[in-house]
Amino acid sequence: MRIARIDIFQVDLPVKGGVYRLSGGRQYTAYDATIARVTTACGRIGWGESTPFGSTYVAAHAGGTRAALYLLAPALIGMDPRLHDRLWDRMRETLRGHRDARTALDVACWDIAAQATGLPLCDMLGGRIPGPVPVISSIGGDAPDAMRAKVAAHRAQGFLGHSIKIGATEAEGGPSLDAERICACLADRQPGEWFLADANNGLTPEHALRMLALLPDGLDFVLEAPCATWAATQSLRARCRVPILLDELIQSEGDLIQAIANDTCDGVGLKVSKQGGITAMIRQRSIAASAGMVISVQDTVGSEISCATILHVAQSTPRPLLRCALDPRAMVDISVATFDAPVVAGGAEAPDLPGLGVTPDMAVLGDPVASFGG
Template identity: 55%
Template sequence: MKIATIELYEVTLPYSGGVYQLSGGREYRHFDAVIVRVEADDGTEGWGESTPFGGTYIAAHARGARAGVEEIAPHLLGRDPRQTDRIYDAMDEVLVGHNHAKAAIDAACWDLFGKSVNRPVCELLGGSTGIPMATISSIYAGAPEEMRERVVEHRSRGYLGHSIKIGALDHEGGPMLDSERIRACLADRQPGEYFIADANGGLVPETAMRMLRLLPDGLDFVLEAPCSTWRETLSLRRHCTVPIILDELVMEDENLARLIALDAADGIGLKITKAGGLTPSRRQRDLCRAAGLTMSVQDTVGSDIAYAAIVHMGATVPPRLLRCILNSRDMVTLETARFDPVMRDGRVLPPDAPGLGINVNREALGAPVQAWSL
């Protein structure tokens, strides 16, 4: 089997909540998706998606992903898409870094691989645990009571995890506002729920400590990505009274190895596009497992194609280490594919269909903006 064709699509995904607000005054109304189709010489096809969270989240943006695919795609023609590690080696030889560009191609190869052997991707990644997974909401920053209402609304839809955004600057309300946001969102906490207070690197050790000291004892949450640098994170780690998980600081395998060596955190947000696709996510999953680090399997954002990859990867994480998965498609309004995971009491399992188990909506994607063929 050889890669015969690679197609590149660009799609705008409107945010379902109107305006998404992050720390530092960052706002998003839509997200630009890069979607890739890989077709083998026997006609088997696979699909993958990379949707960066704007250009101010990490060093990734949609036009950069497109340029990366353009660099890589011609060099993959004629290669066996089922040799996912070798495909990744070939991508690394052509382009250093740029994980978000490689992620879409990598996911498409896994989808194609699964279809070629009539097996779900999760089985190729090590096998599903068979334990239904809780989903996590993404509660953008706002007034405390408004955020509380959004948590209640997501709870009514079956969400057991809630990622609440914090990181107010001093002129916006600072640590006092963030502490009020956390208290409000946890006010109606139900048994079995999991809360993340996610600063997306918007705090420094001083503001983080001030915020934590304003909180009452006994609030059950973890602090995600409090600071933007390793030095700041390690400084806070020495004094922090709650568990810390990292996100933006852990992109490459060596970042995770550094976290483990320095005992810098208790877990990570494993985001597939940020890691560079399912192939590196599989390695990072195993490193976390070896070190006893917890994981929430997510992505920066994404439509149904990205969500399918999240579900398949999440299903392979041991339940004692998996906290939640992100239903990324709930964050956007455009349906790029039909994906029907198994639902049990609000929890999720991957379907038995081969590959990622998706039926792509070609009309929603439009025509490819570029294509390469043997």
């Protein structure tokens, strides 16, 4: 089996609700998705996606993703899509960094490999763990009552986890507003729910400590990605009374090993586009599991293709360590593919179809913006 052709598509994913706010005044109204279609000489097709969270989240942006694919895609023509480590090696040798661009190709090749064996992707990643995977919402920064209402709306849809965005500037209300947001979102907490207060690297240790001092005792939540640097995070870790989960700072296996060696956190948020696709995710999942870290399986944002990737990885992740999986479908106002995995009774389950189990809507994707191979 050999890769014969790679097509690249671009589609805008409007934000559900109109605007999504992160720490430091960052906000988005749409996400720029890059979708790859990999076709083999025998006609088998795989799909992958990379949708950076704007240009101010990590060192990635959609234009850069597609520019990198002009180098990476031709390098994979003629290779066997089932040889994941060799494909990863070829991409690394062709272009340093740019894990976001590698993601779309890596996922599409995993889709093909699973289809070729007749197995759902999760069975290729260690095996399906039966039962729905608990899903987590993503609640952008807003007024406390508005965020509380959004948590309630997602709870009514079956979400068991809630990622609530904090990181208000001093002009917006600073630590006081963030403390109010956390209290409001946890006010109606139900048994079995899990909460992340996610700063997306937007806090100083001083901000975080002031915020924590304003919170009442007994609130059950995890602080995610509080600070932008390792030094600041380590400083906060020594004085923090709540568990810390790292996200943006951990993009590679080396980053994760550093976090474990220095006891910087209690868990890790593995995101498909940020980590570099499935090949990198399952390596990092094994490292985190060996250290006893809890794992949140997510992506920066995305469509049904991203959702399918997340769900298959989560479906094969040991449940004692798995906290939640993100459903990015709930974050956008457009559908680009059919993917039959509804949220029911607190979770969603990967379909029992070969590969990812997605059927893209070509009317939405339109014509490729770039093509490589025959």
